[in-house]
Every structure is written in structure tokens, then in C-alpha cells.
Amino acid sequence: MKGKSVYVAGHRGMVGGALLRRLAQEDAKLVTTSRSEVDLCNQAAVFDWFAKTRPQVIFLAAAKVGGIVANNTLRAEFIYDNIAIAANVIHAAHLNGAEKLMFLGSSCIYPKLAAQPLREDSMLTGPLEPTNEPYAIAKIAGIKMAEAYRSQYGSDFVSVMPTNLYGPGDNYHPEYSHVVAALIRRFHEAKLSGAANVVVWGTGTPRREFLYVDDMADACVHLMKTYSSAELVNVGTGEDITIAEFARVVAAAVGYRGEISFDTSRPDGTPRKLLDISRLDKLGWRAKTSLEDGIRRAYTAYLAESQAKGLSQPHA
Numbered sequence: 371m372k373g374k375s376v377y378v379a380g381h382r383g384m385v386g387g388a389l390l391r392r393l394a395q396e397d398a399k400l401v402t403t404s405r406s407e408v409d410l411c412n413q414a415a416v417f418d419w420f421a422k423t424r425p426q427v428i429f430l431a432a433a434k435v436g437g438i439v440a441n442n443t444l445r446a447e448f449i450y451d452n453i454a455i456a457a458n459v460i461h462a463a464h465l466n467g468a469e470k471l472m473f474l475g476s477s478c479i480y481p482k483l484a485a486q487p488l489r490e491d492s493m494l495t496g497p498l499e500p501t502n503e504p505y506a507i508a509k510i511a512g513i514k515m516a517e518a519y520r521s522q523y524g525s526d527f528v529s530v531m532p533t534n535l536y537g538p539g540d541n542y543h544p545e546y547s548h549v550v551a552a553l554i555r556r557f558h559e560a561k562l563s564g565a566a567n568v569v570v571w572g573t574g575t576p577r578r579e580f581l582y583v584d585d586m587a588d589a590c591v592h593l594m595k596t597y598s599s600a601e602l603v604n605v606g607t608g609e610d611i612t613i614a615e616f617a618r619v620v621a622a623a624v625g626y627r628g629e630i631s632f633d634t635s636r637p638d639g640t641p642r643k644l645l646d647i648s649r650l651d652k653l654g655w656r657a658k659t660s661l662e663d664g665i666r667r668a669y670t671a672y673l674a675e676s677q678a679k680g681l682s683q684p685h686a
């Protein structure tokens with residue numbers, strides 16, 4: 371990456387923001403463009419911008435992203451936007467001679483009931499989790515594009531599969547966020563209002579693996595520098611926790627001392643989604659941030675971000 375022009379697609383998002391923080395340590399020329407300048411779903415706009423800019427290295431971290439309810443409700447947007455973004459950016463990278471591209475998939479691409487921990491070769495071996503099937507199909511299309519351009523044109527395009535991510539820059543929408551941001555906000559607001567009970571969605575029994583977003587960015591940069599193959603690489607911590615246990619971790623970090631109950635009318639989603647990280651381990655990378663530390667940092671970031679937006683703050 372030294373001295374190269376490096377494009378982070380999705381730089382205003384959670385992962386894109388973490389990539390910019392991490393790439394500031396590299397001797398690279400960073401290139402970004404916002405959605406108002408280039409809508410990545412618009413093929414002509416993407417092709418024009420690539421022809422003018424010709425980035426050499428690309429992190430494709432732009433996508434339509436959200437938690438279980440967003441995925442399950444905005445099903446058309448999740449499949450259309452994510453197929454369009456992947457198709458436009460990957461093809462434009464090819465047309466303009468990009469040297470390397472990293473596509474960010476998701477642990478959602480693995481079959482709902484695949485053996486745990488989820489190995490990279492379990493993709494396309496069984497039915498997907500219905501709540502996020504449109505998103506997963508679009509992500510699988512992106513992976514298959516990267517693979518096809520490598521096999522037909524020799525393009526150095528790689529795909530990484532992040533587990534559930536969290537940290538600064540997350541989306542705190544009450545319905546459409548992922549569980550980490552949702553619970554940070556809900557426990558914080560309950561602490562402020564003195565509420566006796568906080569409701570957590572589902573049964574509390576699903577298990578999830580959580581990776582702090584700055585660790586994700588570090589893994590992406592490590593793999594961008596050292597990895598070149600058609601094989602996917604899972605990026606996670608190798609450890610998971612039930613949603614009920616996780617809710618207690620968040621409550622402790624926020625300082626909420628009331629009760630926690632479960633709304634079983636809300637979807638659980640995949641029962642378990644633990645990544646097999648042995649390939650990543652062999653490639654010389656391990657996560658550094660513990661869940662407790664990461665959640666404390668994410669809560670600090672939430673307070674700073676909500677203060678910047680003029681939202682509710684803790685009592686002194």
C-alpha cells in the first residue's frame with residue numbers, strides 16, 4: 371500500500387471510519403467520495419468516478435447495513451443496493467486496472483444450521499437464515515464476483531467475512547440497529563429515566579460473536595498487505611456469548627442496575643454464528659480488544675456521538 375492511492379468505499383460508516391483511522395498509520399494516499407457525490411448504486415456515476423480517480427487499492431466497505439429487523443423489513447433495498455454496490459465497484463475496479471480490492475461480506479452468508487464454528491467452505495451448503503436472506507444472497511454475489519474476476523482476469527480481489535461488529539460510528543436507530551448499538555442506547559436511556567426494566571428482543575438464547583470495529587480494520591489492513599487468494603477469510607474473535615449474557619455485559623458497562631426481560635415476539639434469527647478463525651490465525655492475526663473493554667469504549671463513543679448530536683446525556 372506504500373505510496374498507493376487507497377479508496378475506502380463507505381468511509382462515513384462504522385467500518386469505513388475505522389479503516390480511515392487505521393490507514394492514517396500507513397504511508398498511503400487515501401481517497402474517499404461521499405454518497406452525495408457518487409451514489410454507488412448508480413453505475414454511470416461509479417464508472418465515471420473510477421475512470422477519473424483510478425484508485426490502486428480498494429476496501430469495499432460500503433453497503434446497505436442493519437440489524438435483524440432492518441434486514442427482514444427492507445428486504446428489497448438490502449438485495450438491490452448490495453448487489454448494485456458490489457457489481458458497480460468490482461467491475462469498475464477491473465475496468466480501471468485496480469491492483470487490489472477487498473470485498474467485505476458477512477458471517478450471514480453461511481447456512482443457518484451449518485456446523486459450528488463456521489468454516490469458510492460451508493458457504494452454499496444449505497439454506498440461509500430467512501431474516502437476512504436478501505442481504506446474504508447479495509453478499510454471496512459479491513464474493514462470487516471477486517472469485518470470478520480473479521479466475522477469468524487474474525484480478526487480485528479478496529473477500530473477508532466479518533462477524534457481528536460494533537464500536538464508534540455505529541447506527542443507534544431503535545428499530546434498525548444491530549443488537550450492540552440497540553442495547554447500549556436502551557440501557558443508557560433506562561439509566562437516565564430510572565426505568566425498572568429493559569426489554570431485550572427474542573429469547574436471549576441465540577449466541578453471537580462480537581468484534582470491535584478497530585480490530586476489524588486492523589485485520590483488513592493486515593490481510594490487504596499479506597493475503598492473496600480466492601479463499602474467503604473469516605474475521606472474528608473465535609468466542610461467542612448468549613444474547614442474555616451479552617445484555618448483562620452491556621448493562622454493567624452502562625451502569626444500569628434494573629431488571630432485564632425478553633420479548634419473545636421479536637425474532638431470534640440464527641441460533642448461533644460463531645466463526646472458525648483458524649485460517650485467520652494461520653495468517654498471523656488475532657483480535658486484541660476484549661468484549662468488556664470494547665463495550666466500554668463503544669459506550670464512551672456513544673456518549674460523545676450523542677453529545678455532538680445534542681441527544682440525552684447522563685446526569686452528572
Ligand SMILES: NC(=O)C1=CN([C@@H]2O[C@H](COP(=O)(O)OP(=O)(O)OC[C@H]3O[C@@H](n4cnc5c(N)ncnc54)[C@H](OP(=O)(O)O)[C@@H]3O)[C@@H](O)[C@H]2O)C=CC1
Pocket residue numbers: 379380381382383384385386404405408409410411430431432433434435451455474475476477532533534535536539540541548
Ligand atoms: N456492522 C456489522 O456488524 C457488520 C458489517 N459487515 C459489512 O461491513 C461493511 C461495513 O459495514 P458498516 O460500516 O457496519 O455499515 P455502515 O452502515 O456503518 O456504513 C456503510 C457505508 O456505506 C455507505 N453507503 C451505503 N450505500 C451507499 C450508496 N448507495 N452510495 C454510497 N455509499 C453508500 C454509507 O454511506 P452514508 O454514510 O452516506 O449512509 C456508509 O458510509 C459492509 O459491507 C457490511 O455489510 C459485515 C458483517 C457485520
Ligand SMILES: C[C@H]1O[C@H](OP(=O)(O)OP(=O)(O)OC[C@H]2O[C@@H](n3cnc4c(=O)[nH]c(N)nc43)[C@H](O)[C@@H]2O)[C@@H](O)[C@@H](O)C1=O
Pocket residue numbers: 435436437438439441476477478501502505533534535545546547548549550552553570571572576578613636637638639640643
Ligand atoms: C451482523 C449481522 O447482523 C444481522 O444479524 P443478527 O446477528 O441477527 O443481528 P442483530 O444484531 O440485529 O441481532 C442479534 C441478536 O440480538 C437479538 N437482540 C436482542 N435485542 C435486540 C435489539 O434490541 N436489537 C437488535 N437488532 N437485536 C436484538 C436479536 O434478536 C438477535 O438474536 C444480519 O441481519 C446482518 O445484517 C448481519 O450481517
